[in-house]
Amino acid sequence: MHTGRAYLECLPREKAWELWHGKLEAAAYFADVPVELVPVVQSLGRVTATCIYAGQSVPHYNGAAMDGIAIRAQDTFGASETKPVHLTLLRNHEPFIPGGCYIVDTGDLLPAETNAVIMIEDVHIEDALAEIIAAATPWQHVRIIGEDIVVNEMVLPEHHVIRPPDVAALLAAGLETVEVISRPIVTVIPTGTELVPRAQDLKPGAILDVNSHMLCAAVTEWGGQGERHEIVPDDYEQIKQAVITSLKTSDMVITNAGTSAGTEDYTARILAELGELLVHGVAIKPGKPVVLAICNGKPVIGLPGYPVSAMLTAELFVRDILRERQKLPLPEVPVMQAVLARQLYSYVGVEEYVRVSIGKIQGKTVAAPLSRGAGILSSLIKAQGVLAVGAASPGLQAGAAVEVRLFDPQQPETVLAVGSHDLALDILGVFLKRQAGKLLTAANVGSMGGIMAIKNNEAHLAGVHMLDEKTGEYNIPFVNKYLPKGNWQLVRLAKREQGLMVLPGNPENIKGLADLVRKNITYVNRQRGSGTRMLLDYLLKKQGISAGDMDGYEKEVSTHMAVAATIKAGAADTGMGIRAAAQALGLEFIPISHECYDVILNFPPEDNAAEAIIGILQSAEFRQEVERLGGYDLTEAGTVMAVNTM
Amino acid sequence: MHTGRAYLECLPREKAWELWHGKLEAAAYFADVPVELVPVVQSLGRVTATCIYAGQSVPHYNGAAMDGIAIRAQDTFGASETKPVHLTLLRNHEPFIPGGCYIVDTGDLLPAETNAVIMIEDVHIEDALAEIIAAATPWQHVRIIGEDIVVNEMVLPEHHVIRPPDVAALLAAGLETVEVISRPIVTVIPTGTELVPRAQDLKPGAILDVNSHMLCAAVTEWGGQGERHEIVPDDYEQIKQAVITSLKTSDMVITNAGTSAGTEDYTARILAELGELLVHGVAIKPGKPVVLAICNGKPVIGLPGYPVSAMLTAELFVRDILRERQKLPLPEVPVMQAVLARQLYSYVGVEEYVRVSIGKIQGKTVAAPLSRGAGILSSLIKAQGVLAVGAASPGLQAGAAVEVRLFDPQQPETVLAVGSHDLALDILGVFLKRQAGKLLTAANVGSMGGIMAIKNNEAHLAGVHMLDEKTGEYNIPFVNKYLPKGNWQLVRLAKREQGLMVLPGNPENIKGLADLVRKNITYVNRQRGSGTRMLLDYLLKKQGISAGDMDGYEKEVSTHMAVAATIKAGAADTGMGIRAAAQALGLEFIPISHECYDVILNFPPEDNAAEAIIGILQSAEFRQEVERLGGYDLTEAGTVMAVNTM
Incomplete structure (x- = not known):
């Protein structure tokens, strides 16, 4: 209780x-933070607990910085082109004698009593004698002990995140372990x-x-x-x-x-x-x-x-x-200014966080709110950022300027889809990323919402499936009516099956719409304005079936899945929807009709995205991938159905 | 050969x-990239090899979205304040009867034949009867199967880097393993x-x-x-x-x-x-x-x-x-426009990469080149970015506009130190980060270079130790001479020991400068213009010792470590330098004098950094830390020696 x-x-x-x-x-x-000693070679990304001091100098000996001859600088004083100096070539094991020299490679230990290197290019060697024509200065071309790091010098400060070169420096400084802050x-x-x-x-x-x-x-x-x-x-x-x-x-x-x-x-x-x-x-x-x-x-x-x-x-x-x-730096949260794609209501007294998709449309950055349900995991996955509606605000108007906190500072170029959703859009997104490197992000607001988003330049793409009852024509009458201006194209994506869902085995033996007026058959309907409802009403009229004779015509739910769930729960015998919803709940599907699912594309003429999308829709690869889902016919995919150029 | x-x-x-x-x-x-199957719970940060489809719907049952009563919506039609409907409270195990209802908590399975939830706040329960005063709509406050993810729907696209919510979504979609691209x-x-x-x-x-x-x-x-x-x-x-x-x-x-x-x-x-x-x-x-x-x-x-x-x-x-x-996105390299702190020579025909420290000084971002040696690991550690000098360029002038590629897009506020370096500066850096969250970055160019950097507003801080031969005074005459304008302060950091370095056991029994003119004693000198050379010349003059009587006065090297290395190699008996250099090579150190190592601070009046630095220099904690190095006297640390406010 x-x-x-x-x-x-x-x-x-x-x-x-x-x-x-x-x-x-x-x-x-x-302040009181546990620390631990880890091998330097495993310390990448860890945070130093204290300042780290060198245990040895780097380099730890005087070495040749060039291939050449090691000499004593004072033996070369006075050498010139006209008065060259000749030094005696000594073997590595021979002790130094004044006026002597040794062949050295880069990195070799400078032989005892030598203090400079002359580059091999500047030496003429013949008969165990090296002729040079310029004086050397002490320590020239020599890497002197501690030139890089001197013993006891600070190699890394405290609270430093260890990167690959830090690993090298710690090892070079003679350290095999390093004290880091425990995870x-x-x-x-x-x-x-x-x-x-x-x-x-x-x-x-x-x-x-x-x-x-x-x-x-x-x-x-x-x-x-x-x-x-x-x-x-x-x-x-x-x-x-x-x-x-x-x-x-x-x-x-x-x-x-x-x-x-x-x-x-x-x-x-x-x-x-x-x-x-x-x-x-x-x-x-x-x-x-x-x-x-x-x-x-x-x-x-x-x-x-x-x-x-x-x-x-x-x-x-x-x-x-x-x-x-852990003394890790607090990363700055990247933010982006955007305009809100549609109205958001919010409670006064509560700060509300709304996940959004983002796209740059005709020069303005648009944030499209995703589902706000606390249980909708997929909204976390689709979102590119989040915006906060302040506690004092009752909500925000469409077009309001908002600040979006981005999840990733690096925002790929996006195609923002707002409208009716279909599984084929996800597949379009995959092809678009593969072929054009663009990210398709989708906010689902239904067909009419999509048309309005295009009208207000708040979407690049809108999925629509709206039937004109008078003409029986899909989508074209609506875009022509609602989008008199703008620079859009209406492109066929697919014909998709609509049908009646029934329990497995079809216990009531439903075969078509005529069965809906049978005694004892209860129906669950979609809400007025939805594409499925439009289709039902059109087909009923065409077949001369009276909605008033149906039991449950007035029982409205608002998604394909809600129709399926109602049938599955036994609260209705049948309802209309797409095949995927029936499949998801293991219902039987009786195909009734095809509807046309098209996309409106809204890109400036100089953007090649529209061309890329049409190319994808026309490709055999894409068609196969979508048809594999079942219930789709992509014969006309990529056909431009209507176009407006202002 | x-x-x-x-x-x-x-x-x-x-x-x-x-x-x-x-x-x-x-x-x-x-294209041909190996893939592997990993447990979803270990897939964080991995890249999906293919598109991932849901194995089950989320949620997988119709559940209560609120605490309340589960009812059949049609039983509530017509309910109003004036005409409430009373439903019979059923126990969980009792079968549904028309007009019945069940108590449910959020997440509970919706009992069979019910299709809506009324929030507990809107129900009055008494005597096993629930009174409601408003009709419910079907599926209200119900999480319908597949509301979040529908079975067979795409959960993640291919080549997607898996984040924490993706882990949850994959698991929720019934997946225990996921195919990812092999590392x-x-x-x-x-x-x-x-x-x-x-x-x-x-x-x-x-x-x-x-x-x-x-x-x-x-x-x-x-x-x-x-x-x-x-x-x-x-x-x-x-x-x-x-x-x-x-x-x-x-x-x-x-x-x-x-x-x-x-x-x-x-x-x-x-x-x-x-x-x-x-x-x-x-x-x-x-x-x-x-x-x-x-x-x-x-x-x-x-x-x-x-x-x-x-x-x-x-x-x-x-x-x-x-x-x-791995199909990982190529991160954009963050770049920053800056002005070059000092001249850079470069070879024509070779693109040269120069590591730099960065600081924002008096409104302009300054890039100070670090050591360019290919062997200088510490330059990799100190650098905050790199600039490229194009192959066609013979070099860049001081003040040139350059584009710096940053190693970390997040640049903390920095204090850019350009001048003579001292180990105490590293410790100052640690305190500055601890207390003020600022990063001290240092480029070593000697005292005079530091003064010039302050003059040109190319440094916030310059370490200097320059002796005026005439007055025996440190630093003050130089800042007054070279920095007539600007908004700087000269602040004492430390007196540090200068002395003669000799081989262990002091074989030549050197006790002071007077020994430098002894027969058979060879000296190694620092270059003209260095602080150590200035000090030597001043002391020689004061003690009436003639440089001409010294063997090796003209033998110049350019760092403390080079002096130490020369002695260690037996090429000179002694030379002057700081204690740390002697310690690094295990030489003996004969203290001769103290020099004053000061810092010039160059911050606008509204910046509290100067105050913070002086506070640190005056703190007992900082003094102890530096004096622990040996050879330092910090009695006067934090004393303002000279000041200029235009």
């Missing part, structure tokens, strides 16, 4: 960070009775533990060593014991899930018992139910269970703590 | 690269009869093999797997066998040293025998004697022996080949 336990005061992010960082600093968490050990404890460790153990209602692996990987990326604890069920004592045990061997402990004020959320209570609970709840979305505590002088963090929330809060409250503990 | 074997035609860098890259491309080196194995073969593997085996004339470790570390940094071969002596057959053996197990082979046209340079001949020799000699400095070949379809590279040359040529001819083989 819901216990009604409340959050601690929900703090703004900055306040929560200040409290958190300040308390850790006061606990000397960044912080971070134990990640997945908690939840519903969690299972492996996909084969999954049953409906069970959740695969993926967060602990994601967080361990993030810890690795931030220089630490992630240790995954086994899954702990929602049991007060077991979670407490896991935290106590982990604290003994770790520099930081993360528990995942169990941090909201729900039925089985023990984290905050346990941490309050084991140490000082600093924060429970931060006014951010997603990620509000974060718990920050210090136990035994070590940070213990409860991260929320949804993966997007877990990742965001780890970035906000784990990353820089780990870096500071 | 010198054989006179010539280089192949020495190619410009771009030509060499084009030939090299083109031939590798033609050999399908970037290229690069075998590094150190060649040279003079090479030894460990510092304890070093004898004069022997060279410690540090390059192979540096190159293996660089390979690691570039995503490959460096395998160090044991040292191979300069023997034609042995080197050839090492290359043949390494080719069997490697994606690339690097031999190091043995690439110049000297006595024992077999690399080019061996590679021509084993495959196609493409390049022998590139018109760059340092690094000219690079060898590029393809053997068995694999790149084999001979890198020059000096560490700076080896690193530079590896960056030019190894790094991007390895990255392209």
